[in-house]
Amino acid sequence: MKILSNKYFLILLRLILGGVFIYASLDKLYNQEEFSRAIYNYKLFPEILINIFAIVVPYMEIICGILIITGIYLRGSSLIITLMLFFFIIALTQAYIRGLDISCGCFSLETVSNKSDILQRIIEDILLIIASIIVFIQSIKSKTINNKEKVNE
């Protein structure tokens, strides 16, 4: 399991996560109305919150994407990314089980009503959440080690 704490492996994970989140946010930023409808179609959130999500989530994605790549606020950004992925997986899974006719709003805003498309998104998100959990845990560990070194100095 040494690879998990390998510096270059962690940088690679951060680049992938950051890249995916920045890419995923761009389309939503341009088409907020459609993203709002995509959230609505999940039938998971109260109507009053939907547009606030549609306004804030794309910015959270792009900001966390940039932060996780640059390494600023690494613990906070990787935790938020993990939580977002967790909610995406829940939303997609319940849509998959209920067989909802939804546009998944994951990457681009095309209508994803095909069940195998949703399944593919779920698998992608599970891989991403594993990556973000590794980054989060390692960022806590390295921070703790740094702090200890500082104390020793």
Added chain:
Amino acid sequence: MNQRKNILKEVLIITLVSLIMGLIVNSVNPKGIPLVRDDSERFKIDSASVQGNENKSVEKVKTKEGFVKPQNIPVETAKKLFDENVIFIDGREDFEFKEGHIKGAINIPYKDFYTKTPEEKQKMLGDIGKEKTIVSYCGGDDCEISIDNAYEMAKIGYDDVKIYIGGYREWNNLGYPVNK
């Protein structure tokens, strides 16, 4: 303990910055959306389209973008239009359409349709004249493709587009003519 506090601080700062940026950009963006979504109007049947009212002259309402607003109709009106041989357009995907659709309907999947240029959209609709009445529908009242498809048609100049909100499910349950 300190670590936990710091993580919480980072999370709060990121969330606050996202919230403030989102709200500011949304308020100045011409394509910005209202803070609270209101869908109650989207699925509401237009009172003018309910039977008994259809002889009253229906004023065509134009949207602020300048096209004629499609009208939501109940099943009775849809059936009446069906009997008058009006064109029905099914916005679902090809495989759903093949499983069953309103008899004689044309399949224009929204998924393909909305990505096309106006000229290509016109091509997909073939020789259907702009003055013709069109009824757009999809699976049922939990899908919005019928509404979205109708608006795409209205935007390219069709000025008598109706949306049959009940969709295929209601039509089929009532035993009205279908192709399977």
